[in-house]
Amino acid sequence: MSVALASRLRSRRFLGGILRTNGGRVGFGLFVIAVGIAIFGRYFAPYSPLDTLGIPGAAPGNGHLLGLDFIGRDVLSRALYGGRSTLFLAGLATLITYLIGGTIGLVAGFSDTVLDPILMRSIDVLLTVPALLVILLLVTAFGGGSFVLIAATSLVLLPGVARIVRSATMGVATRGYVEAAIARGDSTHAILRREVLPNISGVITADLGLRFSWGIILIASVNFLGIGIQPPTPDWGLMVSENRVVLASNPLAIIAPAVLLGVLIVGVNLMSDAYARQRDRSEGHQ
Amino acid sequence: MVGSQLGLAPDLEPEIPTVVAPGMPGRRVHIHPAALFVLKRLAAGVLTLLVVSVLIFICTSVIPGNAAVITLGKSATASSLQRLEATLGLNRPLYQQYLSWLGGILHGSFGDSAVALAHHQVDPSIASSIKNPLINSFILGGITAILLIPLTLVLGVLTGIKANKAVDHAISLPSLVIAGLPEFVTGSLLIYIFFSELNLLPPVSLVPPGQSPLATPNILVLPVLTLLAVAVGSGIRQVRLGMIEVLQTDFVQFARLNGIGERRVLVRYAMRNAIANSIQTIAQNLQYLVGGIIVVEAVFAYPGIGTYLVTAVLARDTNEVLAASIILAALYTVINIGADLLVVFLVPKLRTELV
Numbered sequence: 001m002s003v004a005l006a007s008r009l010r011s012r013r014f015l016g017g018i019l020r021t022n023g024g025r026v027g028f029g030l031f032v033i034a035v036g037i038a039i040f041g042r043y044f045a046p047y048s049p050l051d052t053l054g055i056p057g058a059a060p061g062n063g064h065l066l067g068l069d070f071i072g073r074d075v076l077s078r079a080l081y082g083g084r085s086t087l088f089l090a091g092l093a094t095l096i097t098y099l100i101g102g103t104i105g106l107v108a109g110f111s112d113t114v115l116d117p118i119l120m121r122s123i124d125v126l127l128t129v130p131a132l133l134v135i136l137l138l139v140t141a142f143g144g145g146s147f148v149l150i151a152a153t154s155l156v157l158l159p160g161v162a163r164i165v166r167s168a169t170m171g172v173a174t175r176g177y178v179e180a181a182i183a184r185g186d187s188t189h190a191i192l193r194r195e196v197l198p199n200i201s202g203v204i205t206a207d208l209g210l211r212f213s214w215g216i217i218l219i220a221s222v223n224f225l226g227i228g229i230q231p232p233t234p235d236w237g238l239m240v241s242e243n244r245v246v247l248a249s250n251p252l253a254i255i256a257p258a259v260l261l262g263v264l265i266v267g268v269n270l271m272s273d274a275y276a277r278q279r280d281r282s283e284g285h286q
Numbered sequence: 287m288v289g290s291q292l293g294l295a296p297d298l299e300p301e302i303p304t305v306v307a308p309g310m311p312g313r314r315v316h317i318h319p320a321a322l323f324v325l326k327r328l329a330a331g332v333l334t335l336l337v338v339s340v341l342i343f344i345c346t347s348v349i350p351g352n353a354a355v356i357t358l359g360k361s362a363t364a365s366s367l368q369r370l371e372a373t374l375g376l377n378r379p380l381y382q383q384y385l386s387w388l389g390g391i392l393h394g395s396f397g398d399s400a401v402a403l404a405h406h407q408v409d410p411s412i413a414s415s416i417k418n419p420l421i422n423s424f425i426l427g428g429i430t431a432i433l434l435i436p437l438t439l440v441l442g443v444l445t446g447i448k449a450n451k452a453v454d455h456a457i458s459l460p461s462l463v464i465a466g467l468p469e470f471v472t473g474s475l476l477i478y479i480f481f482s483e484l485n486l487l488p489p490v491s492l493v494p495p496g497q498s499p500l501a502t503p504n505i506l507v508l509p510v511l512t513l514l515a516v517a518v519g520s521g522i523r524q525v526r527l528g529m530i531e532v533l534q535t536d537f538v539q540f541a542r543l544n545g546i547g548e549r550r551v552l553v554r555y556a557m558r559n560a561i562a563n564s565i566q567t568i569a570q571n572l573q574y575l576v577g578g579i580i581v582v583e584a585v586f587a588y589p590g591i592g593t594y595l596v597t598a599v600l601a602r603d604t605n606e607v608l609a610a611s612i613i614l615a616a617l618y619t620v621i622n623i624g625a626d627l628l629v630v631f632l633v634p635k636l637r638t639e640l641v
Contacts, residue, residue, distance in 0.1 A: 023459065125341075128334045128622070129615050130577030133595075137345040140599045140607055217468040221581050224470045225596050240474055241584075247489055251482045258474045262467050269466040 017278035018271050024278075027270025034264035038083025045077040049234040057246030057253070067250040070243050075253045082234035082257060083264070086223065089146060090215035093153035097211060101158040102204070105165025106192050110173055120166070123159040131156040135218060139227050149228055153218050157211050164207050168200040175199075202279055209272025213265050220261055236261045323630060331623045335616060342611045343384050346604040358404070374398075387608070396609035401601050412609045416594060418495075420613065423583070423590035425499055427575050429506060430513045434575075435568055437518050442525020442564070443557065449530050457522065465519025469578055473512040473585035480508060491586040499588075509586045513578055517571040524570075528563030532556045562629050569625030576618050 018024035046063070047053060051073060058068040066075035108119040126134070138152040172178060173196070181191045222228035223237030231242065236257035243253035317325075358366060371377045375386065390397060395413055402410035409415075441461075445454045464472065481489040491505035499506055532538060533556055541551045580592035587593065591610055598606035 125334055125337050128338055128619050129342075129611075130573070130580070130618055132577045132580050133611055133614055136580070136595065136599050137342060137607070137611060140602065140604075141345040141348045213466060217466075221468050221470060224468070225581065225584055227596070227599055237468075237470070240470055244489075247477065247482065251478050254474050255478050258471045262471050262475075265466050265468070265471075266463050269462060273462060 017282070018274045020278060021274045023270045024274025027267050027274060030263045030267030031271055032267075034083070034260060034267055035087065037080060037260060038087045038264070041080030041083065045074075045080040047074040047077040049073065049078040049081040050232055057249040059250050060252060066252045066256050069239070069250075069253045070246045075239075075243075075250070075256055078234040078239060079236070079256045079260060082236045082239055083260060085229055085233065085235045086216060086219050086237060086261070087264070089149055089219045090153070090212060093150045093157065093215045093219070094208070094212045096150065096154040097157040097161050097215075098204070098208070100154065101161030102165045104158075105162040106169050106196065108162065109166035109169025110188065110192060110196065116166075119162070123162055126155070126159045131218060132221060135222055136225075136227065139222065144222075144227050144230065146229075149219060149222060153215055156218060157215060161207065161211060164203065165200065168203040169196055172196055172199045206272065206276045206279055209268050209275065213268040213272070216261070216265055216268070320630065324627060327623055327626055331619050335619050338615050338619075339388065339612055340384065342608060342615070343387065344380075346608050346611075347380060347383070391612065397605040399603055399606050401598075401603045401606070412606055416591070416606075416609055416613075419589055419591045419594040422493060422499055422588065423579055423592065426506060426509055426513075426583070426588065426590060427579055430510050430517070430575060431572055433510065433514060434517050434521070434571060437514070438521035438525060438568060438571065439564060441518070442522045442567075443529055443560070445522060446526040446529025446533070446560075447552065449526070454526075458526065461519035461522045464515045465517075465523075467516070469512055469516055469581040470585045472515045473508065473582060476508050476511055477585075489586075491588040493589050505586075505588075509582050509588055512582050512585065513575060516578060517574055520574075521567050521571045524567040525560070525564050528560045528567070529556065531563075532560045535559070561632055565625055565629050565632065569621055572621045572625075573618055576614055576621070 015028075018028055042049075046065075052071055053064070053074055054062065054068050054072050056068060056070050056072045058064070058072070060067040064074050064076065066079065069075050069078060104119055104123075108116045134156050135149075135152040138148060138155070142148045178191060178195050181195050186194075219228065220237035223235050224241045226238070226241060229235045229238055231238065239257040240254050240261075243250075246253055355362060355367065358370060368377075375383060387397065395411070396416065397412055398410040399407075399412050399415060402415065441457055445457050448454045477489045480487040487507055488505055489508075491499070491509055493499045493502075493505070538551060538555050541555045542548070546555075579590060580595060582588070583590045583592035584596055591613065595607065595610040595614070598610060
């Protein structure tokens with residue numbers, strides 16, 4: 001699964017397709033900026049993100065470009081540090097979702113056995129609860145550690161992925177080349193890996209971006225609610241909520257992390273939108 | 287086929303619409319297909335809700351500290367803990383606890399709040415403490431829904447008709463951007479604009495105890511705007527796609543070729559057939575409100591069911607978490623069933639095809 005996906009992502013058609021539209025170009029630019037800040041920003045931070053340096057909620061000035069936060073820490077430094085956690089958690093959650101949900105979808109879509117209805121019914125149950133509620137419940141039960149956050153987010157993203165992969169698999173399962181492989185006695189595993197997967201990787205790539213951005217939203221929201229990553233760790237979502245007390249004196253303490261999150265998500269969304277459009281056009285879909 | 291297009295569960299697809307009535311051996315009673323569909327859909331809804339309630343119950347019962355620990359706090363001794371656990375019924379097997387909890391709900395009782403017990407409040411029952419948050423949330427959600435439905439339909443149909451023209455781009459691109467943002471980002475930006483910069487609206491939506499949020503309508507503006515931003519944006523996209531699809535069907539083309547006026551083609555032919563799709567979209571957005579309200583209420587400190595739930599999660603008050611969760615899950619399911627039924631009744635074709 002990951003091999004086919006990696007080659008798809010590496011291929012020039014992927015990036016070329018995205019960069020052919022204006023929306024895609026803007027999205028790619030925003031994505032690179034936000035991810036660059038999230039991963040490498042900390043090496044340019046002027047201060048430690050944890051040190052109290054002055055009056056809480058001080059407006060910009062005195063060498064603090066974005067002012068100070070609710071306990072007097074440098075907002076710029078915290079913003080430069082605060083993206084990696086969310087990006088890392090959401091990325092890992094998306095990857096795990098695809099490994100598990102994709103496998104479920106492949107198996108369910110390819111088997112005519114009782115497996116398909118069983119898998120799909122259990123997924124229907126997951127869909128009857130609001131996503132954030134599932135995460136809240138799991139955090140209540142198992143605490144808000146990174147492992148729980150990743151597992152809970154994956155669980156929430158899983159039904160959608162399984163459904164999409166399943167219907168795409170069903171679409172190619174009756175094609176000639178798959179039937180030929182069945183006829184010559186290939187193992188199911190080999191058929192799924194060699195015949196089915198390469199032919200649904202376009203659908204998967206188009207869906208990947210949407211899941212990733214939803215993962216970012218969920219993780220950031222949980223952190224915002226105060227039940228995910230805990231203080232004093234710098235995190236964009238958490239920064240937005242903890243600095244609400246200094247809204248009047250230094251609104252930048254809230255706006256900076258909010259805008260960075262927005263840039264990251266909008267970048268991902270514009271890229272996946274551009275990819276989906278490009279794919280529709282080249283593969284003759286509506 | 288039709289079912290999967292509408293997002294209905296595949297087990298609702300065609301089946302013989304006759305059942306053998308119990309107690310009347312050999313005589314086949316014909317139940318109207320639509321009635322059978324309603325019954326099956328309701329039964330499926332109740333069943334999933336039961337499964338969900340079990341899962342929610344299990345989730346909250348694996349927490350190390352139970353309600354008794356929270357109630358007694360630091361003053362807990364082993365013997366006082368045991369006594370309280372016995373009074374609260376926490377020493378019984380899990381399935382017995384579940385059944386009595388379920389029985390309580392059916393009688394309108396959600397048990398007592400552990401935190402309220404710990405503070406020796408006069409009335410620790412959740413049923414009374416959850417009432418006002420629930421009403422507040424219904425007000426917030428209701429106002430949003432009333433604005434959401436026409437906005438989604440009008441903008442969606444408009445962009446669908448004008449697909450790939452300037453009007454479409456002017457609406458579709460911003461809605462793609464705005465709909466993708468998390469509620470708390472949108473909310474914070476709105477607070478910045480309308481409070482920090484313009485000083486027009488309050489940054490928090492506090493409601494004094496015993497008062498209705500409708501007494502001070504201006505506190506509702508920003509929360510409603512935030513919810514609308516996310517829900518309308520995603521709704522427009524789907525209604526737009528449905529409209530484009532219908533406009534390409536043969537029978538719309540033939541209506542045009544027959545010389546029927548474009549307005550009539552759009553209203554009588556295209557839009558009527560885009561209805562099924564749109565209802566599902568609206569239902570999804572109403573469902574979204576049930577979850578979206580959790581974060582939006584937190585952004586504006588609005589005292590609704592979402593704030594209630596988050597506070598309960600942070601306090602590890604299991605009974606409160608259970609009550610709020612099951613109410614939200616029930617709402618979610620009700621909206622889902624309602625939409626499925628509405629579609630079947632509004633689109634006659636489906637009535638015969640589905641059942």
